[in-house]
Amino acid sequence: MTKKIEVFIREEKFEEVKQALYDIGIVGMNVIEVHGHGRDGGVTLAWRTGTYKLDMLPRYQLNIILSDHNLERVLETVRKAAYTGQSGDGIIFVYDVVDVLRIRTNERGADALRYDDDIDERRKKEAKPVNGGQSGKVRNR
Numbered sequence: 001m002t003k004k005i006e007v008f009i010r011e012e013k014f015e016e017v018k019q020a021l022y023d024i025g026i027v028g029m030n031v032i033e034v035h036g037h038g039r040d041g042g043v044t045l046a047w048r049t050g051t052y053k054l055d056m057l058p059r060y061q062l063n064i065i066l067s068d069h070n071l072e073r074v075l076e077t078v079r080k081a082a083y084t085g086q087s088g089d090g091i092i093f094v095y096d097v098v099d100v101l102r103i104r105t106n107e108r109g110a111d112a113l114r115y116d117d118d119i120d121e122r123r124k125k126e127a128k129p130v131n132g133g134q135s136g137k138v139r140n141r
């Protein structure tokens with residue numbers, strides 16, 4: 001029913017990724033500044049006096065809890081926005097979420113993940129256009 005994604009991206013890609021997520025109607029999220037490395041183990045800086053290994057590079061970690069049916073669209077949106085083609089572009093971990101509880105309302109599960117004008121509301125609006133899907137003039141009755 002529900003998934004959590006942990007998205008590790010370059011700091012300079014954060015605004016682009018965030019905007020791309022807003023554009024598809026992802027509302028709830030949080031971000032943490034982290035330091036880490038993937039398979040390359042960081043970078044080696046060369047100085048006149050020798051080399052120095054920087055093994056924990058700064059990254060942003062975005063956490064998003066979302067419904068299963070939005071997972072692939074969100075993964076693809078993040079991937080496209082975070083991509084440069086260079087090593088260090090980041091990684092996304094996907095987890096199953098057991099439950100969600102909104103403290104103020106005591107809503108649970110999918111209800112606790114509903115936001116105004118979110119990805120699901122937008123999908124519903126697209127499926128049901130205001131004029132009933134007709135193009136051109138709508139006759140008055």
Ligand SMILES: Nc1ncnc2c1ncn2[C@@H]1O[C@H](COP(=O)(O)OP(=O)(O)OP(=O)(O)O)[C@@H](O)[C@H]1O
Nearest residue numbers: 008035036037038039040059086087088089090091
């Ligand atoms: N196995 C892991 N566990 C926890 N965090 C990780 C792991 N792998 C990567 N990260 C986090 O993701 C960040 C980005 O990693 P990075 O983009 O270098 O991944 P990669 O697997 O080395 O891919 P690439 O080959 O594109 O560099 C790291 O700085 C670290 O914060």
Ligand SMILES: [Mg+2]
Nearest residue numbers: 038039040088
């Ligand atoms: Mg790497």
